[in-house]
Amino acid sequence: MSADAQKKAAGEAAAQLVEDGMVVGLGTGSTAAWFVKALAARKLDIKGVPTSDGTADLARDLGILIVGLDDVRRVDLTVDGADEVGPGLSLIKGGGAALLREKLVWEASSRCVVIADAAKQVKALGRFPLPIEVVRFGHIHTGQRLADIAAEFDLPPPRLRKSDRGLVITDGGNLIYDMASGRIDAPAALGEALKSVTGVVDHGLFLDLADEALIGTDDGVVRLTP
Numbered sequence: 001m002s003a004d005a006q007k008k009a010a011g012e013a014a015a016q017l018v019e020d021g022m023v024v025g026l027g028t029g030s031t032a033a034w035f036v037k038a039l040a041a042r043k044l045d046i047k048g049v050p051t052s053d054g055t056a057d058l059a060r061d062l063g064i065l066i067v068g069l070d071d072v073r074r075v076d077l078t079v080d081g082a083d084e085v086g087p088g089l090s091l092i093k094g095g096g097a098a099l100l101r102e103k104l105v106w107e108a109s110s111r112c113v114v115i116a117d118a119a120k121q122v123k124a125l126g127r128f129p130l131p132i133e134v135v136r137f138g139h140i141h142t143g144q145r146l147a148d149i150a151a152e153f154d155l156p157p158p159r160l161r162k163s164d165r166g167l168v169i170t171d172g173g174n175l176i177y178d179m180a181s182g183r184i185d186a187p188a189a190l191g192e193a194l195k196s197v198t199g200v201v202d203h204g205l206f207l208d209l210a211d212e213a214l215i216g217t218d219d220g221v222v223r224l225t226p
């Protein structure tokens with residue numbers, strides 16, 4: 001089974017968790033897009049809180065009622081993808097540069113379900129470079145402070161994310177630095193250190209946030225809990 005078929009299976013399984021009347025957090029990325037499509041096909045009476053402009057456009061096009069995070073008191077269920085799913089459902093997110101809105105929606109949610117293809121499961125986080133969102137003002141200085149932190153954790157300096165069209169700008173107007181590591185031995189300590197830098201808005205370590213994972217595998221969708 002291809003990775004995309006596994007993503008689709010996980011997204012479709014997650015769509016079955018949604019019930020009429022729910023406020024649903026809509027993740028970002030190719031796996032979350034499968035969830036949004038399967039959810040729209042169910043034609044439930046729900047409100048969707050998107051985690052990116054791209055997801056908002058997709059959901060709206062498919063007929064899902066879109067509201068902002070501040071339009072609701074609480075999100076009942078958020079379903080989102082991940083770049084890595086590690087021990088205890090620790091995650092790296094932000095490959096799609098949506099980590100800030102994703103984390104805000106996750107933290108406002110009663111239940112968070114991560115969906116992924118089997119290749120995303122890892123024994124230790126860090127194979128995927130850790131995205132760090134920073135404000136544009138003074139970002140070279142912020143990047144230097146990130147490099148200092150990386151050195152403390154025996155990691156190479158993070159790199160500013162660029163695409164063919166130039167610097168990658170997030171929906172919030174910020175930049176992304178990617179911290180390639182190979183292996184993050186102390187994710188909580190690293191996350192705290194990164195958050196202590198003034199120019200850092202947030203990072204892609206999602207620790208103690210996922211309540212369950214639905215992983216698409218060749219043998220079907222496997223449910224994991226922390």
Ligand code: 5RP
Pocket residue numbers: 027028029030031032080081082083092093094095096097098099102
């Ligand atoms: C976006 C994310 C995505 O959930 C993550 O990059 C996974 O993407 P995909 O489902 O396309 O593999 O964190 O910021």
